Amino acid sequence: MNIKRAKxxxxxxxxxxxxxxxxxxxxxxxxxxxxILLMGPPGIGKTQIMEQVAEECNVALVAYxxxxxxxxxxxxxxxxxxxxxxxKNYSVTDYSMSEIIASVYExxxxxxxxxxxxxxxxxxxxxxxxxxxxxxxxxYKTFGNQKVPDGWIIIxxxxxxxxxxxxxxxxxxxxxxxxxxxxxxxxxxxxEYAYKQVIHPSILQYLDIxxxxxxxxxxxxxxxxxxxxxxxxxxxxxxxxxxxLHIPVDAEFIYEYIQHDRIAKDFANYYELYNKYKxxxxxxxxxxxxYSESLIASLKTAPFDERLNLAGLLLGRLGRSFVEVQxxxxxxxxxxxxxxxxxxxxxxxxxxxxxxxxxxxxxxxxELTHKKQEGLINRKEESSKRKSLATLKKxxxxxxxxxxxxxxxxxxxxxxxxxxxxxxxxGIEKTSGELDNAFLFMEKSFGEGQEMVIFVTELSINYYSxxxxxxxxxxxxxxxxxxxLFDERREEIIRNIEM
Numbered sequence: 001m002n003i004k005r006a007k008x009x010x011x012x013x014x015x016x017x018x019x020x021x022x023x024x025x026x027x028x029x030x031x032x033x034x035x036i037l038l039m040g041p042p043g044i045g046k047t048q049i050m051e052q053v054a055e056e057c058n059v060a061l062v063a064y065x066x067x068x069x070x071x072x073x074x075x076x077x078x079x080x081x082x083x084x085x086x087x088k089n090y091s092v093t094d095y096s097m098s099e100i101i102a103s104v105y106e107x108x109x110x111x112x113x114x115x116x117x118x119x120x121x122x123x124x125x126x127x128x129x130x131x132x133x134x135x136x137x138x139x140y141k142t143f144g145n146q147k148v149p150d151g152w153i154i155i156x157x158x159x160x161x162x163x164x165x166x167x168x169x170x171x172x173x174x175x176x177x178x179x180x181x182x183x184x185x186x187x188x189x190x191x192e193y194a195y196k197q198v199i200h201p202s203i204l205q206y207l208d209i210x211x212x213x214x215x216x217x218x219x220x221x222x223x224x225x226x227x228x229x230x231x232x233x234x235x236x237x238x239x240x241x242x243x244x245l246h247i248p249v250d251a252e253f254i255y256e257y258i259q260h261d262r263i264a265k266d267f268a269n270y271y272e273l274y275n276k277y278k279x280x281x282x283x284x285x286x287x288x289x290x291y292s293e294s295l296i297a298s299l300k301t302a303p304f305d306e307r308l309n310l311a312g313l314l315l316g317r318l319g320r321s322f323v324e325v326q327x328x329x330x331x332x333x334x335x336x337x338x339x340x341x342x343x344x345x346x347x348x349x350x351x352x353x354x355x356x357x358x359x360x361x362x363x364x365x366x367e368l369t370h371k372k373q374e375g376l377i378n379r380k381e382e383s384s385k386r387k388s389l390a391t392l393k394k395x396x397x398x399x400x401x402x403x404x405x406x407x408x409x410x411x412x413x414x415x416x417x418x419x420x421x422x423x424x425x426x427g428i429e430k431t432s433g434e435l436d437n438a439f440l441f442m443e444k445s446f447g448e449g450q451e452m453v454i455f456v457t458e459l460s461i462n463y464y465s466x467x468x469x470x471x472x473x474x475x476x477x478x479x480x481x482x483x484x485l486f487d488e489r490r491e492e493i494i495r496n497i498e499m
Contacts, residue, residue, distance in 0.1 A: 119156070
């Protein structure tokens with residue numbers, strides 16, 4: 001199955017294993033709660049979906065790469081304990097608590113979450129001395145003499161033997177006690193994820209054309225060469241920063257992330273062409289509606305791949321605006337929730353209005369710090385929350401200088417938040433205008449041709465564009481969405497490009 005389906009399976013498992021009856025007992029007894037064993041190639045996203053599942057299910061996450069552990073840290077250190085059996089005293093070997101089990105209890109105390117996921121990665125790549133411990137862990141949910149607490153779901157991951165020489169095969173007895181989930185790379189699933197994570201447009205456009213290069217793992221006499229989903233995502237973040245800092249990018253640089261010589265060179269050539277088209281066609285001017293008829297005329301005779309790249313560049317530029325609108329929506333929502341708490345407390349509070357808001361800010365800052373330390377908030381949410389807190393501090397300063405009583409404070413906050421809503425409205429209108437301009441340009445240049453099919457299809461697939469259009473509408477999108485048969489024509493176009 002693909003990684004998206006695997007994530008759904010894990011979410012459903014968390015819900016089922018944590019479900020209790022009217023007496024508070026688990027509907028599936030802990031002894032019957034089989035650990036999940038994810039088997040798939042490296043760099044496919046197994047660790048990332050654990051973080052996503054924990055966040056979406058509101059449970060804690062403790063993750064370990066077991067190859068970094070010794071038998072002592074996993075099982076615990078031995079010590080001599082005095083015990084009495086019958087009339088005689090004996091010295092007996094016992095074990096301290098496993099570092100991993102201790103981490104579970106510490107996570108519970110810090111997060112105040114009693115349920116969670118214990119994720120053990122590379123479980124089939126352990127040393128010979130640790131292998132029996134891992135089998136015991138999967139079969140009996142224990143490390144040494146310590147049991148994994150109830151309410152914690154065990155998920156392990158490993159690589160098939162063709163990807164790792166250190167792999168150890170599990171016996172049938174162990175496999176009969178786990179739920180084995182085999183994961184395969186799937187570009188369409190990655191693409192859906194990539195849009196949401198704002199992967200660099202050049203990477204998405206390249207992989208859409210060269211899908212066979214999305215995930216490659218080749219063993220040759222000269223060594224191992226590979227390209228993985230993790231490599232593309234990490235390269236994406238670096239590309240964005242390099243562009244911002246004007247750092248040059250070449251094939252050798254790309255090979256540091258995509259360790260497959262041919263693919264690295266191929267993408268380097270594409271990335272150079274991508275930047276050339278971006279400069280030549282002045283994409284920023286197109287979305288503002290500033291372009292010449294001569295440009296449209298030149299496109300009609302341009303090679304097909306060049307026209308397709310232009311459509312991709314437009315999508316990438318619009319994508320930035322869609323993301324900005326979504327970030328503003330989230331920021332405004334968080335700001336509203338904080339102000340709602342403030343205005344609810346304001347009438348009955350004896351604290352000065354600006355000092356009351358200061359208390360709320362300090363409480364929210366402390367909560368944000370706690371969530372960040374425990375991995376309970378992602379970077380986007382953190383960024384949005386920090387922006388909201390910065391705005392609240394500005395409001396506090398205005399309240400300190402302008403508002404002396406409750407009534408005045410209410411009016412001040414209402415006025416200030418009204419300015420935020422107006423800015424949000426202008427951002428939506430700006431993005432709607434850019435989308436309309438892009439459609440008009442595509443219409444004049446390509447009509448209902450293949451380029452328009454790709455353009456509208458990608459708007460439908462992209463999380464941010466689809467959400468923006470659903471909430472704010474786009475007349476041209478609905479017209480073409482109704483008239484064009486996307487799926488069949490898009491697949492035909494991709495096949496033609498690959499030939």
